[in-house]
Amino acid sequence: MRLVLGxxxxxxxxxxxxxxxxxxxxxxxxxxxxxxxxxRAPTDLPVAVLDYDQSHLSRQISRTLDATPGISVxxxxxxxxxxxxAVRRGEVFxxxxxxxxxxxxxxxxxxxxxxxFYNRQMLTAGNVVMREVRTAIATxxxxxxxxxxxxxxxxxxxxxLFNPGLDFARFLALPLIATLLHILxxxxxxxxxxxxxxxxxxxxxxxxxxxxxxxxxxxKLLPYFAWFSLAGAGVLxxxxxxxxxxxxxxALLWLGGWVVFTAACMGLGVFLTGLFGNLxxxxxxxxxxxxxxxxxxxxxxxxxxxxxFASFWSTVLPLGHYLNLQAGQLAMGSPVSxxxxxxxxxxxxxxxxLLVTRRWRQLLADPVHxxxx
Amino acid sequence: MPAWRTFRNxxxxxxxxxxxxxxxxxxxxxxxLFYPLPYQAQVATGLPVVVVDQDASASSRELIRRVAATxxxxxxxxxxxxxEAEAMVRAMRAAGVVQIPADFxxxxxxxxxxxxxxxxxxxxxxxxxxxxxxxANAVQSFSADIVxxxxxxxxxxxxxxxxxxxxxxxxxxxxxxxxxxxANYVVPAVLILIxxxxxxxxxxxxxxxRREQGLGTATGLGDLLATGAAYLVLLALLLAFYLxxxxxxxxxxRYGRVVEVYWLLLPFFLAVIFLGxxxxxxxxxxxxxMQTMMLLSLPAIFLAGFAWPAEIMPTPLVWLGQLIPSTPGxxxxxxxxxxxxxxxxxxPAQLQLWMLAGAYLVLAWGIAxxxxxxxxx
Numbered sequence: 180m181r182l183v184l185g186x187x188x189x190x191x192x193x194x195x196x197x198x199x200x201x202x203x204x205x206x207x208x209x210x211x212x213x214x215x216x217x218x219r220a221p222t223d224l225p226v227a228v229l230d231y232d233q234s235h236l237s238r239q240i241s242r243t244l245d246a247t248p249g250i251s252v253x254x255x256x257x258x259x260x261x262x263x264x265a266v267r268r269g270e271v272f273x274x275x276x277x278x279x280x281x282x283x284x285x286x287x288x289x290x291x292x293x294x295x296f297y298n299r300q301m302l303t304a305g306n307v308v309m310r311e312v313r314t315a316i317a318t319x320x321x322x323x324x325x326x327x328x329x330x331x332x333x334x335x336x337x338x339x340l341f342n343p344g345l346d347f348a349r350f351l352a353l354p355l356i357a358t359l360l361h362i363l364x365x366x367x368x369x370x371x372x373x374x375x376x377x378x379x380x381x382x383x384x385x386x387x388x389x390x391x392x393x394x395x396x397x398x399k400l401l402p403y404f405a406w407f408s409l410a411g412a413g414v415l416x417x418x419x420x421x422x423x424x425x426x427x428x429x430a431l432l433w434l435g436g437w438v439v440f441t442a443a444c445m446g447l448g449v450f451l452t453g454l455f456g457n458l459x460x461x462x463x464x465x466x467x468x469x470x471x472x473x474x475x476x477x478x479x480x481x482x483x484x485x486x487x488f489a490s491f492w493s494t495v496l497p498l499g500h501y502l503n504l505q506a507g508q509l510a511m512g513s514p515v516s517x518x519x520x521x522x523x524x525x526x527x528x529x530x531x532x533l534l535v536t537r538r539w540r541q542l543l544a545d546p547v548h549x550x551x552x
Numbered sequence: 553m554p555a556w557r558t559f560r561n562x563x564x565x566x567x568x569x570x571x572x573x574x575x576x577x578x579x580x581x582x583x584x585l586f587y588p589l590p591y592q593a594q595v596a597t598g599l600p601v602v603v604v605d606q607d608a609s610a611s612s613r614e615l616i617r618r619v620a621a622t623x624x625x626x627x628x629x630x631x632x633x634x635x636e637a638e639a640m641v642r643a644m645r646a647a648g649v650v651q652i653p654a655d656f657x658x659x660x661x662x663x664x665x666x667x668x669x670x671x672x673x674x675x676x677x678x679x680x681x682x683x684x685x686x687x688a689n690a691v692q693s694f695s696a697d698i699v700x701x702x703x704x705x706x707x708x709x710x711x712x713x714x715x716x717x718x719x720x721x722x723x724x725x726x727x728x729x730x731x732x733x734x735a736n737y738v739v740p741a742v743l744i745l746i747x748x749x750x751x752x753x754x755x756x757x758x759x760x761x762r763r764e765q766g767l768g769t770a771t772g773l774g775d776l777l778a779t780g781a782a783y784l785v786l787l788a789l790l791l792a793f794y795l796x797x798x799x800x801x802x803x804x805x806r807y808g809r810v811v812e813v814y815w816l817l818l819p820f821f822l823a824v825i826f827l828g829x830x831x832x833x834x835x836x837x838x839x840x841x842m843q844t845m846m847l848l849s850l851p852a853i854f855l856a857g858f859a860w861p862a863e864i865m866p867t868p869l870v871w872l873g874q875l876i877p878s879t880p881g882x883x884x885x886x887x888x889x890x891x892x893x894x895x896x897x898x899x900p901a902q903l904q905l906w907m908l909a910g911a912y913l914v915l916a917w918g919i920a921x922x923x924x925x926x927x928x929x
Binding site: 208269298301303310313463486 | 571665669698738761883
């Protein structure tokens with residue numbers, strides 16, 4: 180196995196592509212993502228106010244809206260048509276129309292209604308604007324109610340658990356970094372194994388391992404496993420620091436989970452190279468599995484709401500299990516037992532190459548399989 | 553070689569290369585059908601919520617009934633211990649907790665204001681907003697009914713009672729994406745990204761493959777345009793498949809016109825093609841194109857700023873994002889097709905796409921002409 184290790188080290192040193200993939204990318208891409216999400220919750224999103232009332236009350240509403248964190252008021256003299264165009268052009272995310280006689284109707288107790296048109300295509304920003312505008316108007320309304328001697332008998336008090344600042348973007352950064360690293364690990368695993376077949380050097384590889392498959396694969400992959408376990412854990416831990424997140428559960432379980440996940444990614448990679456015996460094909464199929472994996476992970480849209488195949492696929496893919504383990508230990512302080520289940524789901528992936536050992540032996544021993552592109 | 557022959561040869565070469573055709577056609581079609589699946593439900597409903605009822609009165613049971621009746625929430629249990637409820641959220645067995653305080657009914661009868669705790673798992677945006685919205689709606693209707701009842705008991709008209717329940721109300725009008733669907737929000741943007749990534753890979757593989765086999769790549773401007781036209785045809789056909797089949801299969805709403813989408817995306821396609829031709833000369837092997845684009849998809853979608861308004865990103869990253877065709881491509885496409893914007897209203901995005909197309913054509917041509925043996929990896 181020592182021969183395989185030495186051989187791999189020489190190959191690595193002589194391949195700029197591997198330097199880029201293994202050393203540069205794990206630093207560069209997470210840096211970009213951390214930078215994207217470093218800013219706190221979105222600063223003021225523009226909202227147009229059409230004031231058809233021009234009263235004391237309508238101006239009070241405008242001021243309250245402008246003072247609301249998260250939105251800023253763009254005064255808009257024109258009509259609803261022009262305001263609609265401003266939404267389509269992306270200049271504002273919503274239009275608040277204050278109807279004529281608003282003030283008079285409130286005083287007469289005729290329950291006037293403020294009209295809010297909001298851009299729901301931009302779901303995240305649109306919902307923030309909608310929530311803020313509704314709250315601001317309700318606050319003004321409650322003030323009027325109290326002056327008239329009425330208040331709502333029952334109200335809700337919102338408690339955002341684990342994320343008091345409702346800083347969702349920051350919570351997305353770490354799952355995305357882990358997702359990038361997971362793509363990288365699978366890509367590199369397939370590259371270092373599949374490239375030997377493509378370039379017809381597989382014979383030398385097998386010879387260096389005394390023609391035994393186990394030492395050949397282990398000797399080649401252990402250095403990458405050690406590196407990605409350590410570097411990945413380092414990048415994740417550093418990102419947590421930079422983003423100002425705190426570890427609410429067990430850091431050991433979280434980073435231990437990362438190490439197991441690294442092994443699972445490599446298991447998947449070795450399995451696919453073995454199955455297809457072709458670098459290009461294995462990479463193509465890996466892409467189909469891992470590129471959309473984030474959408475299936477439940478980090479953006481809950482897995483409980485997925486249906487049919489999507490529900491099945493989200494349970495099978497390793498990424499979702501790691502990300503749920505990470506979210507549990509990092510953000511929520513989940514009990515160990517809840518996260519261990521996800522860890523168990525990862526372990527079979529490490530053993531996945533065992534299914535294709537016979538095929539791997541053929542691939543390495545018989546030059547017929549070499550050189551396919 | 554006449555341009556027509558160059559075009560035909562490139563089209564034939566791309567379609568007969570197994571590795572390339574799997575990505576260009578197979579990838580574009582498969583990903584477009586595969587990506588929307590997790591979001592097919594559009595809205596997360598029936599999320600598990602546990603109720604902490606410390607009052608155990610007729611009023612608290614009525615409130616629980618209303619919470620359970622909201623579409624967002626499925627009540628999975630009524631308990632009395634708040635800590636136990638939070639533990640259930642931590643273990644991801646519940647998405648939220650409704651906490652009804654002791655003396656809930658007594659305070660209502662005494663006309664003292666009462667607060668109901670709405671706890672949601674805010675580590676996940678969709679979970680939190682759905683659960684808390686459901687709770688707020690239930691409590692609001694419960695509260696309004698109490699006011700209505702009080703006013704009627706005092707002998708006032710029902711109309712006036714409504715007013716007092718809510719002196720100033722907001723009517724919500726959703727512009728576009730009427731049901732607030734998650735797929736409607738994400739998938740249109742992802743479709744544009746898929747076309748960009750698969751064609752950058754495919755065109756890059758063609759370029760790298762030619763170099764590997766020692767064949768000369770297109771060097772003249774005319775050759776670049778003629779080979780590019782082959783990919784333009786494929787992109788136009790795939791876009792038709794997306795707009796006609798994918799949109800139909802998943803029932804995505806649309807407010808724009810297909811013709812305008814084509815006009816808008818023409819420079820997007822050109823920018824992608826020329827960028828692919830430029831990159832193809834830099835990859836040393838075919839697979840590198842694939843590996844690179846797999847790693848860049850995720851950053852590209854976030855640099856596009858559709859998931860979160862671009863204003864909040866650091867300026868250098870905003871600029872970097874503006875160099876990627878998908879950034880103005882997604883922005884323009886979503887505005888035209890999902891929001892019914894006219895081409896006039898997306899002029900800046902369109903202009904930017906033409907500029908990118910021009911710049912990448914010059915880049916592809918420059919690399920071909922001055923660095924015929926350039927390759928980084």
